[in-house]
Amino acid sequence: MGQKSETVVFANQLETTPDLLPNNDVYKIRIGQRLFEVSGAALNSDAPNFFTQFFNVHDKDTVLFVDRSEDVFIMIYRHLQGYFPEIKNEILFSALFTDALYFQLPRLVKLIKEYEYYFTNVGGVPFKVPKSLFRQEGNRQNYFEMISRTYYKEIERWESDKRLDFPPLQPPSYIARSPEFFQDILSLLGGAELELSENRTASLIKECRFYQFNRLEQELVKSKTTYNPLSNCQEICIALNNVSKNGVTIEALSSPYTENQSVAVASYLNENSGKKTQTASTKAEAESHNNEDFGPPTKKVRQSIDKHERHWNMVKYQRPYIDTFSRELIFQLHSNQCKIIFNKKDKTVHVDLSKEAAETFERKFSEILLEASGIKIDLSEYKVKLRDSQMQMEFHLIIPACVSICDLVVNGAKCCNIFSLVNDSKCKERVLDCTNLKVLNCVHGLKLHLSKSMWKLGINKGKIILIAVKAEAFSGTKEYCKMINFL
Helix, strand or coil: CCCCCEEECCHHHCCCCCCCCCCCCEEEEEECCEEEEEEHHHHHCCCCCHHHHHHCCCCCCCEEEECCCHHHHHHHHHHHCCCCCCCCCHHHHHHHHHHHHHCCCHHHHHHHHCCCEEEEEECCEEEEEEHHHHCCCCCCCCHHHHHHHHHHHHHHHHHHCCCCCCCCCCCCCEECCCHHHHHHHHHHHCCCCCCCCHHHHHHHHHHHHHHCCHHHHHHHCCEEEEEECCCCEEEEEEEHHHCCHHHEEECCCCCCCCHHHHHHHHHHHHHCCCCCCCCHHHHHHHHHHHHHCCCCCCHHHHHHCCHHHHCCEEEEECCCCCCCCCEEEEEEECCCCEEEEEECCCCEEEEEEEHHHHHHHHHHHHHHHHHCCCCCCCHHHHEEEEECCCCCEEEEEEEEEECCCCEEEECCEEECCHHHHHHCCCCCEEEEECCCCCCCEEEEEEEEEEEEEEEEEEEECCEEEEEEEEEEEECCHHHHHHCCCCC
16 A cells, blocks of 8 residues: 655645535644644634645645644644643743644634733743733733734734745743732732832832833822811822822812911012012011011911912822822922022022932923913923032022921921021021022022922912922031931
8 A cells, every 4th residue: 555645834835715624534734743633623613724725735645744843733733622722831822822823723813812811921930910900990001911912913914914934923921020029019900918018119119110000000109198178178198209290280279278378478479570669568578577587477468468379279189090080289309309498688488409309390290380271381490500519510490489387397306487597697508599590699598408398389370389398307417417327
């Protein structure tokens, strides 16, 4: 008897669309070094494909040889028999998808694309990640979905072009990140509650940003929401570097705070209006400051301030994917790159932000201040170039400030009246005159370096002001040294 023929072919040699094979016939397929006998019914179960095309133009006794992985084909064979493929790791997933494309199995390709798991290796540890963990808005469009979508688009282009080369190679997914942190993320996405240290939480936030789990990132960010009975509004406290600029808004005029605060803020407008003549109210207020060391203005002065000058637009914040409405923003700066400058002569207060603090403030607020309807505030108008301790030029943001309601600690002691401290005859420190940023001079005053501070940002009539809520400060080198602890 003659030997049965064995034919070696490649997928790109078969281009015709075949009819289905007889269900009861058995076809011989050699994959690598292993021979498989497959029924026509099995080959028809995911047709048209590479095998049905071949055996429609060749005798059923012909042995088809294909130089592919026999281990992967075992999974394909079980799929053709009607079993659901069991994929254990990212290597098998990549290999199975590549061979499903190679053998032109449409149902298996669709099944793999819609598989309920992502397979990846993080830092040497394989993970089988349920897609169901990412159904919440903000977590859905993540790193894995983006990588998969990009690769599937390449496949679609390859299929639509009817190219004759091999399908695009998909190497197994490997991510050079911490597997321990990734396991924590999966646990949190699954609803677990973990006891996390501050450092570990900070690390997980960075991991969430890498994987683009935006909702989980917001859930991990430390914040506090409160109700302010004086202003009758909700407030949210959050570190400035954790503020998402997409959640920053400037809405309608908010309610005033206490009258004392409103007048203190209004005085900034009056003192910086650029008018050569003063109204009776501004004169009375100036006299009040001179006579009372910046004490609470008289009732007559409060009543003389125009109503619209006692209201400020407070910048608000809505945490993306978490909050359903905006709250007044109190942002925290945990940085000594922030100073308060008191001008003794002109009785003005400014905040000096430098280095990362200035960059972060500009990154978070510049866009909304410039683009918000009716605002159009350009932060570059508040920028100056100053020399640092190494005589290098660097940008600073100099912003008018209000400290009249601030809970302030200076050199470890509560400061009930900062203005009395400024007016003290011993206060002869030379500080930057911030009343005109185009012409920089020095005047007598007081400079406080802040170690921690909390602020609100107010907007009125094209101007901005930083309203201090709580702050810890030191006034010089000796006081700074007191803050240093032994190891």
